[in-house]
Amino acid sequence: MAGASNSGGWSPDDLPDLPEEWGVIVIPDDLSELSDEVDAVRAELRLADPPTGWQRFTGRPAVRRFRRFAVTTLRAPVLIITLAVVVTVASLFASAWPGPPRQPATQRTASTTPEVVTTLPALELVAADGQTVPLRGRLPAVILLIDGCACTALISDTIDAVGPEIAVITVSAATASAASAATPPTGATPPANGKTVRMLNDPTGSLRTHLRLGAPDSTAAAVLVDRGSQIVRRVPRTVSVDDFRADLARL
Known part of the structure; x- marks a missing residue:
């Protein structure tokens, strides 16, 4: 080794x-x-x-x-x-892989709830003397649509409930000749306790159509409008001022 x-x-x-x-x-x-x-x-x-x-x-x-x-x-x-x-x-x-199913888009049909009108239309109605009167000519106001309604007590109570700056306007489909006996030629009744009360006629029912209110029955419809033509409250069916008395302070 x-x-x-x-x-x-x-x-x-x-x-x-x-x-x-x-x-x-x-x-x-x-x-x-x-x-x-x-x-x-x-x-x-x-x-x-x-x-x-x-x-x-x-x-x-x-x-x-x-x-x-x-x-x-x-x-x-x-x-x-x-x-x-x-x-x-x-x-x-x-791109070829199937994705999650899409929900069909909701289509608007005739059964959809109609849009609520918030402004008083600029209509011209007929006074008792046959002259046209702008509906917005006297605001703020409580407008009572009284077709088919025995609303004498409702009108009287409404006049008593409003202040002197608020007008009370009644609208019906009666012809001018039928209302002439009860209304002065100017289309305005004498102020009741210093308040303005007007009786206007709407033969074609255009106001009721614009406001999308139902057909006339034994009740009235009340529309409260402020000075700027904005609808403060709408009561489709009423026989008593108590239904909208609390809203008068908003006019």
Whole structure:
């Protein structure tokens, strides 16, 4: 066994440990003892096929460098093309995939609740003398639509309940000739206790239509309008001033 130290000054203890799976390695002093192992290795090399011309060509250093350069150069374009194909396929699947069902849009029909009118229409009604009178000519006012209603008590109580600055206007579909006996030529009754009371006629029922009130019956309809023509309160059916007495203060 070769021993101690060499001329470099290091000893076998300076060498790293060998892997355990290699087992015990014995280095003979006479290398001729390894002739059997040398003959076995040579025999294995003789069994291998000699390299072909193509293998010798591709094994040259220049060819190996070119192959590495080509692989590096082509890697980025191939990656970009692959990503583009994946994104395109994903987009096609997303567009073809059925989404959640959409709720049908609500369509407005004739049965939809009509819009509430908030402003008194600028109508001209007929006074007892046959002259046209602007409905907005005297505001604020309490307008009573009295077709088909025995509303003498309602009209009287309303006149008593309003202040002197609030007019009371009765509207009916009676003709001007039918109302002329009960109304002065100006279309305005004498002030009751300093209050203005007017009786107007609406033969075509245009006011009731504009306000979207129901057909006349045994009750009256009351509409409270402030000075700016805004409807403060609408009572489609009433026989008593108590139904809107609290709203008179808002006029």
